[in-house]
Amino acid sequence: MKKICLTVVGLYIGLLSAFSQSADSANYKSRKLKFEEANLVSSYYRQTGNNSAVEGGVGSEKLSDIANVIDVKFTKYDKRDRKHSFTGEVGIDHYTSASSDRIDTKANSSASSADTRIYPSLSWTMENEQKGTTIGLHASSSFEFDYTSIGFGASFSKKSADKNREVSIKAQAFLDQVSLILPIELRNGSGGRDNDDYKSASRNSYSGSVSLSQVINERLQLAVIADIVKQDGFLALPFHRVYFNDNTVHSEILPSSRLKIPLGLRANYFIGDKVILRSFYRYYQDDWGLTAHTIDLETSVKINPFLSVTPFYRYYNQSAVDYFAPINVHKQGDAYYTSNYDLSAFDSQFFGAGFRSAPPKGVFGMQHIGAIELRYGHYTRSTGLNSDIISLHLKFK
Amino acid sequence: MKRTTAILLTAFICIMGAGSCTNVKEYQKSRINDAEMELSARKIQKTEQSFQTYREGASGANGGKTGGGCGCN
Numbered sequence: 001m002k003k004i005c006l007t008v009v010g011l012y013i014g015l016l017s018a019f020s021q022s023a024d025s026a027n028y029k030s031r032k033l034k035f036e037e038a039n040l041v042s043s044y045y046r047q048t049g050n051n052s053a054v055e056g057g058v059g060s061e062k063l064s065d066i067a068n069v070i071d072v073k074f075t076k077y078d079k080r081d082r083k084h085s086f087t088g089e090v091g092i093d094h095y096t097s098a099s100s101d102r103i104d105t106k107a108n109s110s111a112s113s114a115d116t117r118i119y120p121s122l123s124w125t126m127e128n129e130q131k132g133t134t135i136g137l138h139a140s141s142s143f144e145f146d147y148t149s150i151g152f153g154a155s156f157s158k159k160s161a162d163k164n165r166e167v168s169i170k171a172q173a174f175l176d177q178v179s180l181i182l183p184i185e186l187r188n189g190s191g192g193r194d195n196d197d198y199k200s201a202s203r204n205s206y207s208g209s210v211s212l213s214q215v216i217n218e219r220l221q222l223a224v225i226a227d228i229v230k231q232d233g234f235l236a237l238p239f240h241r242v243y244f245n246d247n248t249v250h251s252e253i254l255p256s257s258r259l260k261i262p263l264g265l266r267a268n269y270f271i272g273d274k275v276i277l278r279s280f281y282r283y284y285q286d287d288w289g290l291t292a293h294t295i296d297l298e299t300s301v302k303i304n305p306f307l308s309v310t311p312f313y314r315y316y317n318q319s320a321v322d323y324f325a326p327i328n329v330h331k332q333g334d335a336y337y338t339s340n341y342d343l344s345a346f347d348s349q350f351f352g353a354g355f356r357s358a359p360p361k362g363v364f365g366m367q368h369i370g371a372i373e374l375r376y377g378h379y380t381r382s383t384g385l386n387s388d389i390i391s392l393h394l395k396f397k
Numbered sequence: 398m399k400r401t402t403a404i405l406l407t408a409f410i411c412i413m414g415a416g417s418c419t420n421v422k423e424y425q426k427s428r429i430n431d432a433e434m435e436l437s438a439r440k441i442q443k444t445e446q447s448f449q450t451y452r453e454g455a456s457g458a459n460g461g462k463t464g465g466g467c468g469c470n
Contacts, residue, residue, distance in 0.1 A: 041440055041443050041444060043444040045444070045448055047448075047452075067447070069444070093447075117467075142466055144468070146468065147467065151465065151466050162422075163423070164420065164421055173465075174464070174465030176465055176466070178468065204465070205463075205464040207463045207464060213436050215421050216419070217421060218419070218421055218425050218429065219428055219429075221429055221436060222436075223436040225459070225460075226458065227457040229457060229463045229464040231464050231465065237468060260463070260464060262455060262458035262463070263458055264457075266436050268433075268434045268436060270429075270434060276433045276434060278433070278434075280459065282455070282459060284454075284455035284456075284458075286454075290455065292453070292454060292455035300433040302433075316449075316453060316455075318453060318454050321454065342452055342453065342454060343454050348452075354441065356433075375441050375442075377445060379448075379452075387448065389444065391441050391442075391444055393439075393440055
């Protein structure tokens with residue numbers, strides 16, 4: 001009897017232990033598709049100036065643009081514990097432009113005074129955390145009245161074993177179509193009214209990028225980025241006027257190929273416990289004769305762990321392309337010519353400030369809004385162009 | 398092009414030389430892993446980079462457009 005009781009008690013205890021054993025869940029990763037985050041970036045941009053390329057380098061450059069970009073990211077793990085990320089993004093810009101309105105100088109206000117651009121894209125990456133590698137694919141498109149673009153790309157990156165260094169390579173291609181909308185007086189030789197049946201020309205861009213990032217110490221990390229870009233096809237904009245020294249008007253003509261080489265260096269340094277200095281320098285050179293320098297400095301001051309203020313300053317300097325001249329300077333016999341002041345020699349300054357808040361319980365207590373960032377900047381160019389931009393970023397989780 | 402090569406080599410040598418610096422362990426990366434220390438442009442700068450691409454001749458090396466995809470320079 002005692003043996004039976006002891007056996008029954010022993011079995012009962014054994015059953016209890018079997019059910020109380022907890023599974024090792026430390027390394028468990030769900031294979032279900034999971035919403036990771038969404039981001040909304042909205043901005044309002046407004047510019048003034050007096051060197052409109054549509055009017056040969058003179059005239060109003062007044063323009064305003066409202067832009068909205070939203071992206072949504074999902075992740076999942078596969079059977080081999082590789083992390084797959086799927087990101088869908090769509091952007092919509094609507095702009096009004098005093099200079100575009102002058103493509104047809106006879107109309108009080110033409111269809112080109114405003115336009116909307118829509119640009120959706122999709123990307124996929126697969127990260128192998130054990131090997132420290134990530135591969136990715138990307139497809140994009142852009143649609144506006146006079147320009148369409150289809151783009152695609154691939155990327156690969158690898159981290160060192162100690163995760164202090166990462167090398168990335170990326171390749172991209174854009175296959176674009178430019179609608180050949182000439183200034184009204186240059187259409188069909190008759191100065192006739194708008195003809196919606198525009199011809200188009202192709203513009204293709206191919207780029208490769210290599211970047212190397214390195215953690216230097218507990219407070220400093222650097223990255224070097226080198227791109228190479230080759231463009232071919234119709235690289236001008238047909239509605240840009242150029243007035244020669246004999247007062248004849250022509251449509252801008254630029255070479256059908258362009259090679260660009262930008263080199264960038266980023267350095268971020270954590271000063272003390274509350275200040276981060278973010279810096280960026282870029283040297284740029286292309287075979288149209290343009291060289292440029294960009295210096296960007298931003299300081300992030302942490303008011304508390306969840307709130308930071310970020311004043312910034314950016315200086316930019318460029319030389320003119322070989323084919324630029326102001327109004328009434330180009331002459332008959334010039335092979336290439338433009339009066340677009342975006343390709344002239346100038347320097348510019350862009351400065352402003354922003355603030356960023358990411359409280360643990362969500363912005364304004366709303367759990368699903370993980371962060372909010374607001375930023376204002378003023379841009380001033382030595383050619384007389386000035387602009388302001390105010391941007392908002394909301395992060396949803 | 399010679400100047401470009403020299404700049405590229407200098408940057409490469411600097412970053413390779415930097416590889417001999419401190420080996421930072423994961424538990425020491427509390428500052429390095431701060432969101433503000435990320436080695437890329439902020440998301441909120443996306444539209445700022447866009448207007449700079451249109452208004453300036455230079456582009457690229459900053460994670461934004463390098464050429465194509467828009468009626469810009």
